[in-house]
Amino acid sequence: MVGGYVLFSLALSISEGTYGTVIEKFTKSYTGHLQVHRNGYLDKPSLYKNLDDYQALSKEIEKLPGVKSWAPRIYSGALASLDKKTSMAKIIGIDPEAEARTTSIKMKLKDGEYLKNSSDVQKKVIVGAGLAETLKLKVGSEVVLVGQGADGSISNDLFTVSGILKGDVYSKDRNYCYMDLKAAQLFLSMDSNFHEIAIIVDDYRNAEAAAVSLTDNLKKSGQDNLEVLPWPKVEKQFYNTMVFEKKGMRICLIVIVIIVAIGVLNTVLMTILERTMEYGVLRALGTRPLTLFWMILLETAGLAIISIIIGFILSFILNYWVSIHGIDYPNPIDIGGFTITTMYGLIYAGAFIGPAIVTFFTAIIVSIFPAFRAMKINPVEAMRMN
Amino acid sequence: MMQNGQDILRTENVMKTYMSGEVEVTALHEMNIAIKKGEFTAIAGPSGSGKSTLLNLLSGLDKPSSGKVFINQKPISDMSGNQLSDFRRDHIGFIFQSYNLIPVLTVKENIEYIMLIQGIAESERQDRVNDILNDVGLASMGNRRPSQLSGGQQQRVAIARAVVSRPDIILADEPTANLDSKTADNLINMMLTLNESKGITFLFSTHDKRIMDHSKRLIILKDGKIESDN
Ligand SMILES: Nc1ncnc2c1ncn2[C@@H]1O[C@H](COP(=O)(O)OP(=O)(O)O)[C@@H](O)[C@H]1O
Ligand SMILES: [Mg+2]
Numbered sequence: 001m002v003g004g005y006v007l008f009s010l011a012l013s014i015s016e017g018t019y020g021t022v023i024e025k026f027t028k029s030y031t032g033h034l035q036v037h038r039n040g041y042l043d044k045p046s047l048y049k050n051l052d053d054y055q056a057l058s059k060e061i062e063k064l065p066g067v068k069s070w071a072p073r074i075y076s077g078a079l080a081s082l083d084k085k086t087s088m089a090k091i092i093g094i095d096p097e098a099e100a101r102t103t104s105i106k107m108k109l110k111d112g113e114y115l116k117n118s119s120d121v122q123k124k125v126i127v128g129a130g131l132a133e134t135l136k137l138k139v140g141s142e143v144v145l146v147g148q149g150a151d152g153s154i155s156n157d158l159f160t161v162s163g164i165l166k167g168d169v170y171s172k173d174r175n176y177c178y179m180d181l182k183a184a185q186l187f188l189s190m191d192s193n194f195h196e197i198a199i200i201v202d203d204y205r206n207a208e209a210a211a212v213s214l215t216d217n218l219k220k221s222g223q224d225n226l227e228v229l230p231w232p233k234v235e236k237q238f239y240n241t242m243v244f245e246k247k248g249m250r251i252c253l254i255v256i257v258i259i260v261a262i263g264v265l266n267t268v269l270m271t272i273l274e275r276t277m278e279y280g281v282l283r284a285l286g287t288r289p290l291t292l293f294w295m296i297l298l299e300t301a302g303l304a305i306i307s308i309i310i311g312f313i314l315s316f317i318l319n320y321w322v323s324i325h326g327i328d329y330p331n332p333i334d335i336g337g338f339t340i341t342t343m344y345g346l347i348y349a350g351a352f353i354g355p356a357i358v359t360f361f362t363a364i365i366v367s368i369f370p371a372f373r374a375m376k377i378n379p380v381e382a383m384r385m386n
Numbered sequence: 387m388m389q390n391g392q393d394i395l396r397t398e399n400v401m402k403t404y405m406s407g408e409v410e411v412t413a414l415h416e417m418n419i420a421i422k423k424g425e426f427t428a429i430a431g432p433s434g435s436g437k438s439t440l441l442n443l444l445s446g447l448d449k450p451s452s453g454k455v456f457i458n459q460k461p462i463s464d465m466s467g468n469q470l471s472d473f474r475r476d477h478i479g480f481i482f483q484s485y486n487l488i489p490v491l492t493v494k495e496n497i498e499y500i501m502l503i504q505g506i507a508e509s510e511r512q513d514r515v516n517d518i519l520n521d522v523g524l525a526s527m528g529n530r531r532p533s534q535l536s537g538g539q540q541q542r543v544a545i546a547r548a549v550v551s552r553p554d555i556i557l558a559d560e561p562t563a564n565l566d567s568k569t570a571d572n573l574i575n576m577m578l579t580l581n582e583s584k585g586i587t588f589l590f591s592t593h594d595k596r597i598m599d600h601s602k603r604l605i606i607l608k609d610g611k612i613e614s615d616n
Contacts, residue, residue: 283471379447
């Protein structure tokens with residue numbers, strides 16, 4: 001019974017931990033835990049659905065409990081060309097320092113240097129692996145960008161490639177072209193406006209709650225044309241993939257629950273059956289049938305509780321160890337586009353409560369039938385059994 | 387408490403048959419027997435003569451095929467399962483051939499068990515357990531488990547368990563069969579002492595000649611019938 005508890009608890013801890021790792025990796029790769037946009041931007045992005053009051057917004061975000069970092073962004077499409085080659089590029093204006101605090105962009109740099117914050121406008125870009133490949137860009141190349149400004153004018157300018165990003169498995173950023181927020185605002189004639197704020201809070205599972213409270217606070221301060229969305233709503237496809245993967249894992253967990261239940265069944269049946277003689281003696285000595293029934297149930301419950309306590313201690317130690325050191329997968333698995341080679345556990349209440357409930361109730365349910373039989377046994381025959 | 391000489395257990399034309407495959411075996415033929423308060427009775431007879439069957443019917447552990455068993459003048463067939471359990475708990479002590487102590491309980495707990503289900507208070511239980519452990523000479527073994535005792539010691543625990551709840555009668559099915567003759571003699575002497583000093587009625591089965599000699603009344607069974615009773 002202890003073994004079953006520990007197995008189940010570890011499985012829960014690892015599966016939750018692995019999803020946590022994937023979601024953290026994903027959200028910190030680009031999306032953030034929640035995002036702020038002008039109403040409707042996400043459904044139908046437009047250069048004009050922008051955020052303008054940077055000061056007021058930042059004040060509300062800073063007030064949010066659990067906020068770790070946040071970064072403003074500007075988006076637009078452009079044509080990028082070098083020599084005779086031309087390609088579509090997605091322009092993203094970022095605050096280099098804030099972005100580096102919020103996402104893992106700096107770590108995705110393959111060649112060259114990351115952007116620096118500075119007071120003057122820098123015409124430097126960091127390009128995605130796809131764009132670099134199509135245009136044969138190198139660090140130092142000068143690329144021409146042609147886009148359309150918010151005032152309707154065609155803008156074009158020359159930018160120096162400062163860095164090139166790695167081709168990620170999750171290759172959303174293949175045609176991205178990052179530049180400093182101020183450079184983007186100038187290029188797109190956007191004054192000091194921008195499109196998006198990505199926010200990281202202390203835990204991705206708190207994103208929903210943080211989104212609700214930020215929405216409330218913004219409304220209170222009169223900014224009711226803004227939309228705050230947690231990552232599951234921003235990245236619906238990824239979220240659905242996670243839900244789907246979790247469903248797959250649930251089948252695994254059900255199998256484990258069945259194994260645990262069979263283990264418990266085995267233990268309980270064995271202890272009750274091998275004690276048939278004793279129950280015969282107890283009946284002969286004058287124990288009422290129903291008293292015997294309750295004695296057996298109570299004893300099983302006691303056994304289950306002891307197993308749960310021991311199991312809890314063991315799996316707490318084990319889960320804690322796995323949450324720190326992880327377990328290496330012999331064959332890396334792919335979850336939502338991320339390759340997982342090491343699984344980490346997660347310590348959370350459900351990983352201990354779930355197995356406790358399963359262990360306790362299977363023990364009780366499983367003991368009802370043999371307890372009922374023990375109640376009906378013929379003491380003479382039961383005592384002959386030894 | 388009932389008076390000496392009153393019937394504790396009585397049978398009226400009791401018969402018991404078993405099905406052994408297709409064949410019906412008559413273990414006890416119509417039998418009339420009465421056990422009186424204060425007696426020290428041995429039931430003797432060869433193996434298969436029906437001794438165990440008779441004891442099981444008398445204690446209500448088994449039901450007769452026909453005829454009636456009375457305990458304290460009351461027919462068993464009129465008693466509910468709980469009444470029968472309570473009757474055994476309060477009026478009958480058992481000693482089994484293979485001791486049948488509960489292995490997970492200590493000696494003290496084994497002895498205490500019946501008093502526990504009788505609802506006797508903790509302090510009273512402890513007093514009685516300590517007294518009886520002294521009586522059977524196991525005062526130092528109270529916290530051991532049955533498996534840590536010899537066969538003779540285990541059977542003395544079984545006697546203590548049977549006596550401690552102060553039953554009217556103690557039924558013992560071949561209590562000495564698994565013991566060597568010296569231990570068996572000690573045990574019978576202990577039972578005799580309890581019979582004489584505490585007035586406990588004993589009814590035991592045996593096929594040990596020397597033990598029959600100690601008995602005050604000897605019933606001899608053969609092929610499920612009483613051959614002699616005196
Ligand atoms: N449960 C049973 N099923 C079938 N036959 C039985 C059963 N118990 C006892 N018998 C038969 O009843 C007869 C009397 O047995 P028993 O009362 O055990 O005798 P004793 O105790 O004197 O050795 C024997 O022939 C035995 O084989
Ligand atoms: Mg027998």
